[in-house]
Each structure stands twice: as structure tokens, then as C-alpha cells.
Amino acid sequence: xxxxxxxxxxxxxxxxxxxxxxIVRRNLIIVFMCIELMLNSAxxxxxxxxxxxxSIDGMMFVLFVLAxxxxxxxxxxxxxxxxxxxxxxxxxxxxxxxxx
Amino acid sequence: xxxxxxxxxxxxxxxxLINGILGAKLEKISKxxxxxxxxxxxGLSFLVSWMIFxxxxxxxxxxxxxxxxxxxxxxxxxxSVNVAYLVDPLSITMALFVTGVGFLIHIYSIGYxxxxxxxxxxYFTYLNLFMFSMINLILANNFVLMFLGWEGVGVCSYxxxxxxxxxxxxxxxxxxxxxxxxxxxxxxxxxxxxxFFTLGRKTGIYTFNFSEIFAHVNFIPVxxxxxxxxxxxxxxxxxxxxxxxxxxxxxxxxxxxxVSALIHAATMVTAGVYMVARCAPLYMHGxxxxxxVALVGGITAFYAATMALTQHDxxxxxxxxxxxxxxxxxxxxxxxAFAAGVFHIVTHSxxxxxxxxxxxxxxxxxxxxxxxxxxxxxxxxxxxxYWTFLIACLAISxxxxxSGFFSKDMILxxxxxxxxxxxxxxxxxxxxxxxxxxxxxxxxxxxGECRADEEVKKHIHESPPSMTVPMIILAILSIFGxxxxxxxxxxxxxxxxxxxxxxxHYGHEKVHIVEHHMSLGVEYLLMIIAVIxxxxxxxxxxxxxxxxxxxxxxxxxxxxxxxxxxxxxxYVDEIYEGLIGRxxxxxxxxxWMIWDELIVDGxxxxxxxxxxxxxxxxxxxxxxxxxxxxxxxxxxxxxTIFYIL
Numbered sequence: 001x002x003x004x005x006x007x008x009x010x011x012x013x014x015x016x017x018x019x020x021x022x023i024v025r026r027n028l029i030i031v032f033m034c035i036e037l038m039l040n041s042a043x044x045x046x047x048x049x050x051x052x053x054x055s056i057d058g059m060m061f062v063l064f065v066l067a068x069x070x071x072x073x074x075x076x077x078x079x080x081x082x083x084x085x086x087x088x089x090x091x092x093x094x095x096x097x098x099x100x
Numbered sequence: 101x102x103x104x105x106x107x108x109x110x111x112x113x114x115x116x117l118i119n120g121i122l123g124a125k126l127e128k129i130s131k132x133x134x135x136x137x138x139x140x141x142x143g144l145s146f147l148v149s150w151m152i153f154x155x156x157x158x159x160x161x162x163x164x165x166x167x168x169x170x171x172x173x174x175x176x177x178x179x180s181v182n183v184a185y186l187v188d189p190l191s192i193t194m195a196l197f198v199t200g201v202g203f204l205i206h207i208y209s210i211g212y213x214x215x216x217x218x219x220x221x222x223y224f225t226y227l228n229l230f231m232f233s234m235i236n237l238i239l240a241n242n243f244v245l246m247f248l249g250w251e252g253v254g255v256c257s258y259x260x261x262x263x264x265x266x267x268x269x270x271x272x273x274x275x276x277x278x279x280x281x282x283x284x285x286x287x288x289x290x291x292x293x294x295x296f297f298t299l300g301r302k303t304g305i306y307t308f309n310f311s312e313i314f315a316h317v318n319f320i321p322v323x324x325x326x327x328x329x330x331x332x333x334x335x336x337x338x339x340x341x342x343x344x345x346x347x348x349x350x351x352x353x354x355x356x357x358x359v360s361a362l363i364h365a366a367t368m369v370t371a372g373v374y375m376v377a378r379c380a381p382l383y384m385h386g387x388x389x390x391x392x393v394a395l396v397g398g399i400t401a402f403y404a405a406t407m408a409l410t411q412h413d414x415x416x417x418x419x420x421x422x423x424x425x426x427x428x429x430x431x432x433x434x435x436x437a438f439a440a441g442v443f444h445i446v447t448h449s450x451x452x453x454x455x456x457x458x459x460x461x462x463x464x465x466x467x468x469x470x471x472x473x474x475x476x477x478x479x480x481x482x483x484x485x486y487w488t489f490l491i492a493c494l495a496i497s498x499x500x501x502x503s504g505f506f507s508k509d510m511i512l513x514x515x516x517x518x519x520x521x522x523x524x525x526x527x528x529x530x531x532x533x534x535x536x537x538x539x540x541x542x543x544x545x546x547x548g549e550c551r552a553d554e555e556v557k558k559h560i561h562e563s564p565p566s567m568t569v570p571m572i573i574l575a576i577l578s579i580f581g582x583x584x585x586x587x588x589x590x591x592x593x594x595x596x597x598x599x600x601x602x603x604x605h606y607g608h609e610k611v612h613i614v615e616h617h618m619s620l621g622v623e624y625l626l627m628i629i630a631v632i633x634x635x636x637x638x639x640x641x642x643x644x645x646x647x648x649x650x651x652x653x654x655x656x657x658x659x660x661x662x663x664x665x666x667x668x669x670x671y672v673d674e675i676y677e678g679l680i681g682r683x684x685x686x687x688x689x690x691x692w693m694i695w696d697e698l699i700v701d702g703x704x705x706x707x708x709x710x711x712x713x714x715x716x717x718x719x720x721x722x723x724x725x726x727x728x729x730x731x732x733x734x735x736x737x738x739x740t741i742f743y744i745l
Contacts, residue, residue: 019734023727031727096724 284338329389394434
């Protein structure tokens with residue numbers, strides 16, 4: 001079996017990939033996908049430790065997180081649809097009405 | 101009926117509530133509703149006063165003292181203040197003429213104010229509020245309720261002087277009256293609390309109730325009683341326009357003329373005299389204060405008369421005459437003749453209200469003209485006004501048979517009797533000046549040829565019945581009002597003296613004065629002197645303003661200094677301005693620029709400047725860009741993690 005270190009680093013890598021994606025991408029759907037990536041890197045860590053510690057708890061937790069993430073994705077995508085209808089694009093740089 | 105004394109203030113209060121709340125709407129429907137609410141309110145008060153008065157007369161003199169508690173106003177520790185009314189000869193005499201004259205002037209106001217569009221209701225609301233406050237002042241059985249009325253009449257006076265507030269000058273005349281009254285009120289409050297605490301310390305009785313205070317007045321040291329008396333008298337000088345606080349009254353003539361008649365001649369300004377008379381036991385306990393009252397009264401009487409001699413504004417002359425007559429009243433109460441002072445309040449309220457109403461009628465006829473140089477020859481055009489005005493002039497001059505003669509004679513007689521010869525002489529000279537300046541007004545206004553503008557001349561007309569009828573009634577009162585106090589020397593029984601006297605003695609105070617009694621000869625002599633002086637005054641006025649019209653001009657040129665002093669009111673306004681007004685203004689400027697602008701505003705400006713600067717620097721971070729925030733979020737998380745690890 002792989003050593004835990006490999007799995008932790010893989011998880012961290014996925015997380016950082018997601019974080020950088022959130023910061024640098026302008027298409028909100030991509031940004032959203034990156035957020036999912038960050039979420040799943042955490043899930044990955046939970047499953048890995050659940051395996052190493054021989055405990056079912058972590059896996060149960062992941063199931064819940066996945067269910068909620070699905071709901072959240074539904075809400076998020078709906079928001080994007082509305083945003084697109086109103087503004088004609090989903091470019092994060094153009095959504096800056098908070099400034100005003 | 102005595103137990104229902106609270107009805108007297110209640111009726112005007114109802115008038116205030118109805119007209120005050122619904123007045124604007126009612127006026128749009130009809131102006132008649134407004135005065136049909138306001139006038140009967142006061143009329144009913146008068147009716148109740150009259151019934152109580154009759155009831156009181158039927159009781160033996162020793163039992164004419166009732167205190168009717170309406171409800172407990174507030175209680176704090178040992179102090180309990182009630183809304184309670186005192187019915188005794190003094191208070192009911194005052195209530196009777198205040199509501200009576202007030203009722204007549206309310207009716208007169210209908211004719212005078214009906215053309216004032218849009219705030220007719222406001223006028224009558226203020227007038228009713230004034231009646232309510234004045235009745236509370238008079239009937240109160242304790243200092244606190246009296247003070248409520250005292251302040252209430254001050255507020256109404258302010259509101260009514262500045263009734264035509266579009267005119268800046270009128271508005272500031274209102275302010276002037278209010279501020280001078282406040283100075284006096286300050287003394288009144290101090291006196292009231294000094295009395296309260298001294299009595300409390302000495303006897304353990306903490307009370308504001310008149311009867312309780314006067315029953316224990318002997319426990320107050322004489323020196324403190326004197327100070328209390330002087331402080332209270334300071335309040336009286338403000339309210340009753342005596343030296344040094346009299347300067348507001350001439351300016352108060354800015355208000356509508358019925359207001360001048362009601363508030364600034366007949367009723368409110370006599371509140372100070374009433375207060376001194378009410379506190380008679382206290383003042384008798386501190387005789388020096390009473391002496392100051394007499395002295396200030398006598399000097400004011402003389403001094404105000406000198407200013408009345410040369411004024412051109414008809415209302416100003418009568419205003420100075422009011423100050424002068426108020427001086428007489430203080431002279432009266434100051435020489436231990438409390439009943440004489442109150443008697444003069446009553447007769448004065450008749451003829452002085454009549455003088456003002458007459459002046460108002462003249463001003464009304466001349467389309468608002470108040471300068472006597474533009475009047476003259478109105479005798480035939482305004483016959484009712486002329487005859488009533490003449491009666492008032494005769495009454496104020498003290499011509500035998502008219503009311504002023506009896507009351508003025510009683511004051512001067514008592515002053516002489518009790519040994520105040522200087523004040524007697526001063527009062528007698530003043531009587532001569534009084535008859536001179538009153539007949540000067542009469543001759544300038546009603547005799548000679550008409551000097552009004554052509555345009556004004558066309559509109560001269562006698563006033564409507566709502567104005568002339570009250571004048572006629574007041575004229576009758578001005579003649580016969582004095583017969584309640586015919587002195588024994590003239591075969592009368594001096595009923596008012598006997599009626600009022602029990603109100604001033606509570607039987608506990610030491611009487612410092614020995615009752616002198618003049619012989620009949622001296623009494624006759626004094627009367628003859630008074631009459632001669634008065635007639636002389638009229639004769640000189642006749643010489644100067646009817647026979648020889650150039651004489652006043654010549655005299656003014658011959659004695660320019662005296663003339664200018666009198667005409668410019670001894671420059672007292674200017675002196676006050678220079679001594680008090682300017683330094684205060686300067687101090688205000690300094691405080692404004694250094695304390696307010698520099699320190700207070702500086703501190704505020706520093707605080708908001710700091711916040712604004714920091715905010716200005718930080719606002720560049722707020723780009724509104726989502727990802728920019730995320731970077732900061734991550735940075736924050738990283739810093740937190742590093743900190744924890």
C-alpha cells in the first residue's frame with residue numbers, strides 16, 4: 001500500500017491547484033469547479049485517513065459532504081444562470097458592484 | 101360652590117384644548133366657532149368667581165379661608181405638592197376682576213382680530229391659555245402651583261407679543277420680554293427654595309403651602325426673611341416691570357392692542373404686586389425688604405412718569421403710565437397698606453384696560469397709525485371712544501368721583517400715615533405728571549385738527565359694537581369701581597379694606613408698625629393737595645396742547661437736555677446694552693471663537709478627520725473584485741495557521 005505521505009501531498013496538491021484556480025480564472029464556472037476541487041481534496045484526505053486508521057467515520061463524513069456539495073452545486077449553478085441572464089456574461093472581473 | 105373652585109381654571113383650559121387641537125379646522129368652517137368657544141369659557145369662569153364671591157360675602161370674616169385640594173401633584177419624601185386652590189378675600193378679588201376684565205377683552209378681541217386670516221384660532225388659544233395660567237397663579241395655595249402660573253403667563257405674554265412674528269422687531273420684542281422675565285424668575289426660584297430650605301431646617305416642615313409657611317414664619321431669622329423677600333421681589337420687578345427690569349414693557353406694545361390691555365396693563369403685570377401682597381406675613385417679618393419694595397415702587401412711579409411725558413407713540417405713553425401705576429401699587433403694599441395696593445390693582449385694571457382699548461379703537465380707525473403727531477380731531481368721528489377715553493383719563497388722574505381717586509388717595513394717605521413722607525411727596529408729584537401726560541394724549545388724539553394722511557382720513561370710522569360695548573362697560577366700572585373703597589373721611593365705610601385685611605394677617609407675625617391714625621383734617625388736606633396737583637396737570641396739558649400749540653416745541657428747545665433724556669427714556673436701553681449686552685456679546689464672541697470653534701469643534705474635527713483619513717487610505721483595498729478578496733482570505737488563513745503553529 002502507498003505511504004500516507006504520498007496521499008497527503010496529493011491532497012495538498014489538489015487543494016493548491018483549486019485555490020490557484022479560484023484566484024486566477026475569470027470564468028465563474030471554472031472558478032466553481034476549482035472550489036469543488038478544493039472540497040474534494042479535503043474529502044480525499046478524509047477517505048485516506050479513514051483507511052489508515054481503520055475507522056469508518058471518515059468515509060461516512062465524506063458521504064454527507066458529497067451530498068451537501070451536490071445541493072450546493074445546484075444552488076451555485078442556478079445563481080450563475082440568473083447572473084448570465086442579467087448581465088450577459090459570467091466574467092468575475094465584471095462583477096464588481098460591491099465596490100460602488 | 102366654593103368646593104367647585106377648580107371650575108374657574110377648568111373652563112379656559114377646555115377652550116385651550118378645543119381651539120388648540122381643532123382650531124385650524126374650525127376656523128376654516130367659520131371664525132364664529134372659535135370665539136364662541138373662547139369667550140364663553142372665560143365668561144363662565146367669571147360667573148363661577150362671582151358665585152364664590154357672593155358665597156364668601158355671606159360668611160363671617162374669620163371663616164373666609166378655604167383650601168380646596170383637587171389632586172396630589174407630586175410627592176417626594178416629606179414634600180407633597182397638591183394642585184390645590186386657596187379661596188380667600190384676596191384671591192377671589194383678584195380672580196373676579198381678572199376673569200371679568202378678561203371676558204370683556206375677549207369680546208373686544210373679536211372685533212379687533214377678526215380680519216387676521218389663518219390664525220384667529222391661535223390668538224384665542226393663547227388668550228385662553230393665558231387666562232388659565234393667570235387663574236392658577238392667583239388661586240394657587242402653594243408656591244409651586246403659583247410658579248406654574250407665573251411661568252405660564254410669561255410664555256403666553258411672549259407668544260402674544262410676538263404674535264405678528266413676520267415682523268422681526270415684534271419677534272425680538274417678544275424675546276426681550278421673555279428674557280427680562282427670566283432674570284426675574286431666577287430670583288423668584290431662588291427665593292422660593294431659600295424659603296423652603298430655611299423653614300425645613302428650622303422646623304422640620306418641608307412645605308410650599310402658603311398657610312403653613314406663614315403660620316411658621318416666626319421661625320425664619322429676620323435676616324433670611326429679608327433676603328427671601330428681596331429675591332421674590334426681584335421676580336416681581338421682572339413680571340411687574342419695575343426698576344431695574346422694566347424695559348421690556350414698552351416694547352411689549354408690539355403685540356395686538358387687546359393683548360396689551362389684558363396682559364400688559366390689567367392682569368399679568370399685577371402678578372408681582374399680588375405675590376407681594378400674598379406673602380404679606382413674610383414681608384412683615386422682614387421689614388427691610390418691604391421698605392425696598394416701597395422705595396422701588398415710588399421711584400419707578402416717578403421715573404416712568406417722566407418718560408411718558410414726551411413719547412409720541414400713543415401705546416408707549418400708556419405703557420409707561422402702566423409702569424408708573426404699578427409703581428404706585430408697590431408703593432402701596434410697601435407701606436403696609438396691602439389692601440390699598442390690591443384696591444389700586446382692581447381700579448387700575450378697569451381704567452388702564454379701557455385706555456388701551458380706546459387706543460386700540462383709535463389705531464383701528466386710523467388703519468394702524470400709532471403716532472400721535474398724525475392724529476387729532478377724532479372727537480366727532482369716534483364719539484364713543486372719545487367719551488370712554490375721557491372717563492379713563494379722569495379716573496387715572498384721580499379726579500374725585502372716579503375710581504382712581506379713591507385707590508390712589510388710599511395709597512398716598514397710607515404712605516403719609518405710616519410716616520413715608522418722601523414717598524408720599526414723590527407719589528403726589530407723579531400724580532400731577534400722570535394727569536398731564538394722559539390729557540396730553542387726549543388732546544393730541546381727539547382735539548384740534550386732524551393731522552392724518554388723506555388716504556387714512558377716508559377710512560376713519562367708529563369701531564363695531566363688539567369693541568365699543570366692552571369699552572362702555574369698562575367706563576362704567578372706571579367710574580363706579582372706586583365706590584367699594586370710599587374712605588371713612590368721606591362718609592364711606594371702606595369696604596374693600598375690611599374685606600381684604602384678613603388675608604394679610606395670619607395672627608402669628610409680629611407687627612413692626614404701630615397703627616398711626618391721622619386726624620380728619622390732615623386727611624382732607626392730603627386729598628385737596630392730590631386733587632389740586634391733578635387738576636394742575638390737566639390745566640398745563642390744556643395750555644400746552646390746546647391753547648398754545650407752539651409751547652411744547654419752545655420748551656423742548658429751551659431745555660434740550662431734559663427733553664432728550666425723557667424722549668430717549670433716560671438712555672436706559674443703551675446703558676443696559678453697553679453695560680450688560682455688549683460685554684456679554686463680547687464674551688460670547690470670545691467663547692464662540694476660542695472655546696467652541698477651536699476646542700470643541702477642533703476635537704470633533706480631529707476625530708472625524710482621523711477616521712476619514714484612515715478610511716480614505718483603506719478604501720483602495722475595496723476593489724469589488726471577488727478574486728482579490730479571495731487572495732486576502734487565503735493570506736489571512738495562512739497567517740492564522742502560521743501563528744498557531
